[in-house]
Amino acid sequence: MKKVKIITLGCRTNQYESQAFFDQLSKKGYVEVEEGEKADLCIVNTCTVTASADKRSLYQIRKVAREHTPEKLVVTGCFAERSKKELEKLTEVTDVVSNADKNYLLEKVFPEEEWPEFQIERFEAHTRAFVKIQDGCNSYCSYCIIPYVRGRSRSKTVPKILEEIQALVANGYKEVVLTGINIGDFDGGVTPPARLSDLIRAVDQIEGLERIRISSIDPDEVDEDLLRAVIEGKKTCPSMHIVLQSGSNLTLKRMRRKYTKQDFIDATRRLKEANPNFTFTTDIIVGFPGETDEEFQETLALMDEVQFAKVHMFPYSDRPKTRASRMPNKVPPSVIDQRKNLLMHKAEQGAFSLRERFIGEEFSLLLEGEESPGYLMGHTENFLPVYVPKEGLFPNTIIRVKCVENQAKGFIGENQVERKVQALLA
Template sequence: FYIVNGCSLTSGADRKCRRMINSIYKKNPETKVIITGCYAQSHPYLDSINQSKSLIVPQYLKEFIPEIATNQFRANRFSPLLLKDYLKERMQMRINAFAGRSRAFVKIQDGCSDYCAYCIIPFMRGNPKSKKAEIIIKEISGLVKAGFQEVVLTGINLGVWAEDLSGELSLSSLIRQIEKIKGLKRLRLSSIGVQHINKELIQVIADSGKLCKHLHISLQSGDDFILNKMQRKYSVSKYLGKIEQIKKAVENISFTTDIIVGFPGESNEHFKNTLKAVKIVGFLKVHIFPFSPREKTQAYCLPEKVALKTIEMRKQQLKDTAMQVSLLFRKSLLNKTVQVLFEQQEQDYSIGYSDNYVPVKVYGCKNLENKLLSIKVIRVTINHTFGRLL
């Protein structure tokens, strides 16, 4: 059988999932397909597929697919007792192993209630749900014992962790607890909203010897008019002000971000403001998404749609600008020493990531996977950063 783990973040991702499922059945009409991920959470197309040959597993149960496939291969029909057990396990959001990786990803939170105008995720994942601190600590301790050098804390809306738990808890206090785990070398945050970065968290990043000096903070637009239409919870000035605070407190910290191009009503002037913001921050990397209208979201029916040709032009312009500011940041590391955790071998190069998330290539050294080493940055090009083992 096949497993299709489908993303539903954009309409383009939906189409790819649909084409893949159709292709599988076309090649082998008798095969069985397990469909999971956000795509399986809520999509009308799934009502029309052959229910006797497919099993739709909700996003929140996908880690139990091996057991479900073995015991319950009946579309949308679970034994009530087994489903209860699955849900009990699911609330712990456990991750057990990451074969062949140097980094382990630990999901500490799921769900979001922000309801940004363009985003389908709250409809797919529901309200925020946090994993308890003691479970997180136990899980990370196990991963460290298994040999992982770096752990990445992930979540749909990481900054709201613990808001649904009792007690005086915060992401900052959790980080302090995790740092005490013996043997853990590096800790990284996957993504966080700028509105959730407070003085306490900035101080934790500045003081920590384990928390990586890198933050992924979605900008989405560099124009207040568009941010307001998107129903984001910050202004451009607040975003840039927070970035400046962090830069002053944490040397060599890097920032990555997400930006939507072509949101309804985005004019040339609005887009120029986004380019300006990108240059001011100096992002290491910008993830660029063309606006994708999603049913159920408020932006789906907004007027003033931007022409596809204009969106493509803006995407390229933003990509060019992002590459230039990334080059400037990486050049600032020339002749400096960075700590690199190596993850793979590519021909004659060992490749890994610095704590500020710069991919670094070292020539002529082999068998460095899962090793954390001091590297001197010796050369930077538009696409690559090269280093030498010290």
């Protein structure tokens, strides 16, 4: 029985693709390598979104080569796309597969064999499954290398996506996250194009599915039709990852983003007006070239206004080929570090303050796993983290929970079903 080790760095799209590799391999008899064992095949799915992602990718390639000395060491993903010649010089690496060929990676590496279709039926070690609906990006923001390494946008068809989600539901998954490199570009791969809102409405009809989440999207793409699809859906969660990057219009213009901070505020306001429980997560870049103290303060002020459930912070780093890498007025690393610390402190304060509004409220909670001894952690439908005593509870179940205590990492919750049983027995 052959053993495989898959290392995944970076985005949800990479996580989806790595799961698809594993599903293909498991159908051919491969098993995941256990701790201390050596793998016959290693796949490293890399990332290049920042300079530190490059370093982590190269470190993982060398680490897996040293620990496993596999027959086949395959490197793919965005760092592999950008650094193909460099990786081909590494004697340990047997194959470098481009993003364009990712769906056929195993056919490329083992051309003498027939392989199952590139799609997922499960999502190992996760209770929510990421479903890739789209790849590539047409935007060419000034800081971003992704369009160069992922290519232009292309979408899966709606029937193919529905088929994949139905298979996940049949395998017990209750929640899916519609993901891609830029899902606002989704067109269903057809003419006339399908809309993301059309897909959401179709997924909302899948029997047995309980939750739908929308992955990263830009504020200018939250139009009235998308808003209605999310708000009116029976299974769509009142939570969305809307990308900010900066709270300053001057910085956004240098980034070549397609929206203003007012567009962002308007998108979040309209969703909150439709459902007061709606929450938001976001991405913010710190230290973009030319970012002044005043521009950075605008970002902090907008964070106060919106109060995010979670902020993903990225310190700026030059990416090859991008316009931003050639811009003057680079922010010194010491200033980037200072702003990074200020922003993360603000993000933690904001998330805590946001949760204060919901103390005493009841929500449905999808249990995910044991993150603290004696407690299972899960997320409410509006993406608030809640910890509940694990006795008698299991991951991948949905319970009714009351948020009783707000702590630094999230709520301590009270299982309402157990409470009602105790009341009946009293």
